[in-house]
Amino acid sequence: MTDESTPSLLNFIVDRAHVGIFVINRQRELVLWNQFMEIHSERKADTVLGRNLFEAFPELPRKWLDRKIESVYILKNFSFTSWEQRPYLFKFQHNRPVTGGVDCMRQDCTLMPVKDDSGEVQYVCFTLFDVTDTSIYQSQLQELTETLREMSNRDGLTQLFNRRYIEQTLDTEFQRARRFRHPLSVILSDIDFFKKVNDTYGHLAGDEVLRVVSKRLRDGLRAIDALGRYGGEEFMLVLPETGLDGAKILAERLRQAVEAEPVDAEGQRLNISISLGVTELRDDTEDYQQLIAEADSGLYQSKENGRNRVTAVGAPR
Amino acid sequence: MTIQPYTEDQNDALQEVVNIAMGQAGDSLARILGNFVELSVPRIRLVTVHDVINTVTEMVDYKAEVSAVRQAFSNSLRGEAIVIFAQRGADDLADLMGYDTDLDSAAEQELLLEVANLLVGAIINGISETLETDLSFSAPSLMAERSPLDTVLVPEQLSWSHALLMEVNFTVEHRDFKCHLLMFMTEETIDTLRGILDDFLDDF
Numbered sequence: 165m166t167d168e169s170t171p172s173l174l175n176f177i178v179d180r181a182h183v184g185i186f187v188i189n190r191q192r193e194l195v196l197w198n199q200f201m202e203i204h205s206e207r208k209a210d211t212v213l214g215r216n217l218f219e220a221f222p223e224l225p226r227k228w229l230d231r232k233i234e235s236v237y238i239l240k241n242f243s244f245t246s247w248e249q250r251p252y253l254f255k256f257q258h259n260r261p262v263t264g265g266v267d268c269m270r271q272d273c274t275l276m277p278v279k280d281d282s283g284e285v286q287y288v289c290f291t292l293f294d295v296t297d298t299s300i301y302q303s304q305l306q307e308l309t310e311t312l313r314e315m316s317n318r319d320g321l322t323q324l325f326n327r328r329y330i331e332q333t334l335d336t337e338f339q340r341a342r343r344f345r346h347p348l349s350v351i352l353s354d355i356d357f358f359k360k361v362n363d364t365y366g367h368l369a370g371d372e373v374l375r376v377v378s379k380r381l382r383d384g385l386r387a388i389d390a391l392g393r394y395g396g397e398e399f400m401l402v403l404p405e406t407g408l409d410g411a412k413i414l415a416e417r418l419r420q421a422v423e424a425e426p427v428d429a430e431g432q433r434l435n436i437s438i439s440l441g442v443t444e445l446r447d448d449t450e451d452y453q454q455l456i457a458e459a460d461s462g463l464y465q466s467k468e469n470g471r472n473r474v475t476a477v478g479a480p481r
Numbered sequence: 482m483t484i485q486p487y488t489e490d491q492n493d494a495l496q497e498v499v500n501i502a503m504g505q506a507g508d509s510l511a512r513i514l515g516n517f518v519e520l521s522v523p524r525i526r527l528v529t530v531h532d533v534i535n536t537v538t539e540m541v542d543y544k545a546e547v548s549a550v551r552q553a554f555s556n557s558l559r560g561e562a563i564v565i566f567a568q569r570g571a572d573d574l575a576d577l578m579g580y581d582t583d584l585d586s587a588a589e590q591e592l593l594l595e596v597a598n599l600l601v602g603a604i605i606n607g608i609s610e611t612l613e614t615d616l617s618f619s620a621p622s623l624m625a626e627r628s629p630l631d632t633v634l635v636p637e638q639l640s641w642s643h644a645l646l647m648e649v650n651f652t653v654e655h656r657d658f659k660c661h662l663l664m665f666m667t668e669e670t671i672d673t674l675r676g677i678l679d680d681f682l683d684d685f
Binding site: 235239243246250274 | 512513578588595620
C-alpha cells in the first residue's frame, strides 16, 4: 500500500468502489456494507449493520452459504462462487434492463478470510462482482455455436435434416434400440413423378413442391421422430419406440396428408403424391444399413404397384 | 536429456515440504467432511511437454470418464493445480458438503469447484507457510466434464517445455469419492524455488 493511504482515503475507496463489499463476523453479523450493496439491495448500511446476514436477507441460500462461510473460518482460506454454476447470490437489478435479456444481475463472489494478529479468522469479507455483461456475451456465443451446429445438420431448401445427419441419427437410434431391446422403424419415401414436375413446370416449381411436401411430412410427425432429406426427392424417417404396425399407420397418415391438398407452385395447382416403404428392427437385423435396404425395397414395391401407397416389409407382429 | 534441477538436499527438502502441504490438504478436507481422508505418498517429477500426457496417464489410472478443475497460484511461485475427479463418486460428497443429494448439473459443477478449492487452497497455504513465502491463488474453473482422461491436457495448447509436477491422490473413508491433484510449476518457478529451498535448508 502507499504512504498516502490515510484511513479516510481507504474508507472512501472501499465504500465507493464499483464492486459489492460486505463483511461479517463469526456470528454472521454484518459489520460493513458498502455503497454498491446499499444501492443494489436498496437497504442502507445503518438498517443492516449489526444484524445477522441471513435474518436480514432471508432469500439467501442459507444452508449452502453458511457452510461455505464456516469453511473459510476453519480452513482460513479463500472461497469463490461463479455465475456459471450459481447465477447470483443476491437478486439485484442489473444495469441493462432494456437490452440485457436476463432477469437480474449475474455475480461472481470472493470470500476472503480476515485474520487477527494470532492468525485466527475474525471476519469474512465478501467481494461481489457484477458479471452480467460477461454472462450475456457467453449466452450469445453459445446460441451462435448452437445455430452453427444446427445449420451444419440441415438441408438448406427444406430445413429438414441433411442426409449425413439423418443417417447418423439412424445409426445412433439403431444402437440404442439394440442395446435396450426397444422397437425402431424406418420409412423411406419419395415424391411420385417428381422428375416430370421439374421437366414440365421448371425447377422453381419442383423446389416449392419439395418445401410443401417437407412441411406436410414434418407436421405429421411426433416429437420423437426424425425426418431427413435423404436424396433429391427422397425422404427418410427414423421412428424410435415404434414397431411395424405403428409405423404403417403413421406412413398411411403421411401419405394422405400429402395427397389431400394440391400444391400451389409457380401458378399451378399440382396433384402430388408420395410412395413409401416401411420396415422395423428385428432380432435378425444385422445393421442399420439393412433397415435402409429393406425400406428401400418396400418403396420400390410401392412404385411397382402403382405409386401413392405404403408397402411394409417383414412379418407383422 | 535428463535435467536435474536440484541437489539431493534440495530434492529432499522439496519432498518434505510437499508431504507437509499435501497432508495439510488432506486434513482440511477431513475437517470439512468429517470423514477420514486417505492420501497417497506425494510424487514429484520434472516433465517435458512431450511426456506430460504419458506421465499423467500413468499416475492417474482412471479408465472411465473424468472431470477436471484448474486453479492458478502466483506471487513467489507460479503455476496451476489441476484436480482430476473420477466421475463416479463425485456426487458422493454432496451431502457432506451441504448440498442436496439430488444434484443438477450446475450443483455438481459447483461441488467439484468447491472440493478443488479446498484441496488447492490448503496445499498452497501449506507450502506458503512452510517455506515462509507469499502465495496467492485465483478462482477455480472447470477444465473438463465427463471426458476421457487424455482429452484433459492437450500438448499443442501448452506453451512450456518443462514443468515441475507434484501429484497426490485422495480417497475418502466409506465413500466412493476419489481424486488426483496435480500441481504444475513453470520453468521460471523451478529456478525461484531453488533459492527458496536453500533458504529453507539454511534454517536447519
